[in-house]
Amino acid sequence: MTDLQPDYPIRNVTDWDAVNDEPMGTKPKYWLRPPVDERWLFKKKHRPNSDDDWSEKIAAELAGLLGIPHATVDLARRHGNRGILSRDLVAECKAEELIHGNSLLVEADPDYPAGDIYRVAHHTIERIFSAFSARSVGLPLGTDFAPEIVEARDLFVGYLLFDAWIGNTDRHHENWAILKYAGDRYALSPSYDHASSLGHNVQDDERAERLMTRDRYRQIAAYAAKAKSAIYRDRDDRKPVSTDEAFTLACVPCRAAGVYWLDRLRRIADDDATDIVRRVPQEIMSDVAKRFVSQILQANRTRLLTLTL
Ligand SMILES: Nc1ncnc2c1ncn2[C@@H]1O[C@H](COP(=O)(O)OP(=O)(O)OP(=O)(O)O)[C@@H](O)[C@H]1O
Ligand SMILES: [Mg+2]
Structure with a gap:
């Protein structure tokens, strides 16, 4: 194994502009645009009993290990809510x-x-x-x-x-x-x-x-x-x-x-x-x-x- 890597950052995206909703999928989510860069989909943590933020982040990193092309995912917070960002x-x-x-x-x-x-x-x-x-x-x-x-x-x-x-x-x-x-x-x-x-x-x-x-x-x-x-x-x-x-x-x-x-x-x-x-x-x-x-x-x-x- 390589040197111990730091924890994944949780990006605060409260001040990113919401540019449009994403109608597909069942869970709450909308596209945000950072000051520079492409839009990212903000997927708010779905339910109190579902840890679908860390599961999505870990899965994206594991996809990378296996060599599977995958959406880039970051942990995030917006207006205090847990979620993830998925890059367009x-x-x-x-x-x-x-x-x-x-x-x-x-x-x-x-x-x-x-x-x-x-x-x-x-x-x-x-x-x-x-x-x-x-x-x-x-x-x-x-x-x-x-x-x-x-x-x-x-x-x-x-x-x-x-x-x-x-x-x-x-x-x-x-x-x-x-x-x-x-x-x-x-x-x-x-x-x-x-x-x-x-x-x-x-x-x-x-x-x-x-x-x-x-x-x-x-x-x-x-x-x-x-x-x-x-x-x-x-x-x-x-x-x-x-x-x-x-x-x-x-x-x-x-x-x-x-x-x-x-x-x-x-x-x-x-x-x-x-x-x-x-x-x-x-x-x-x-x-x-x-x-x-x-x-x-x-x-x-x-x-x-x-x-x-
Ligand atoms: N990184 C991405 N880049 C482009 N489009 C994306 C990306 N992530 C998701 N989408 C689009 O947004 C839609 C909904 O996103 P996603 O499937 O992640 O949401 P969901 O609510 O978890 O869906 P489900 O109902 O399958 O659980 C996808 O079907 C796809 O069209
Ligand atoms: Mg889906």
Whole structure:
């Protein structure tokens, strides 16, 4: 491990101008413009019992460790409220527009339930990958990828392994997107909205109990293994697949990419992930929450590394 890094700063953005609301997504948020620089989306901490500010910050840093293109996230406070800032990735990528998954999927099938968010069994790997093919979606511009990562679906496999590592249960069809560039060129968007992960909505007393218990069904490995994705195996299924299975299903047509991403995960030291967690200031994240999150990451990584593709 490298030298001990300081805590992540919490930026006070009370005096940034609010430039417009963000209509997508379910939680309160609006775009702010700093005195210089692009706009940043301010996402206010959602509910008293949901730590979706530190989960989103930690997830963004972990994405960086794994090599997943991602929105830049900072912890923030505005008018005394906890939240995060997510830097406008359309501007950062010099793209023209973000097109959400549901808009792409409904192009291929007019019956696709684009207006629903949850329990959308039409949201399958097969449809997602065909939507990439239909628009010849490539890789984000300006980033170098390994030879195994050739097209959008190879990178999406990495997003799904990332989701399984952090326990992100919210990869629904508005939480992935493509970017449109000038000249009708398209690329998979960097990943964003990872707040629903890392046991963000478990309370500290339950975290402490799960850290201590000898009942293996209550232990963190058991909790972590239960994460469900927002992706289905088949449109007739009633339940989504697990985050692990979303990854393995995507690996069927993209085995080389799956092997590559698993190898990236293998090469991450648990200590490096724990160090990212440690850097969240104590004022917004307790020691118990830090131990709980570090153990989720270790448990998920250990389990994922036993997968054979
Ligand atoms: N960094 C970013 N750059 C550009 N657009 C973004 C960024 N982050 C979020 N968005 C846009 O804002 C929308 C809502 O943001 P986000 O998904 O983070 O919110 P949410 O309320 O947590 O969503 P959900 O209902 O999925 O939980 C996204 O669907 C996307 O269109
Ligand atoms: Mg969202």
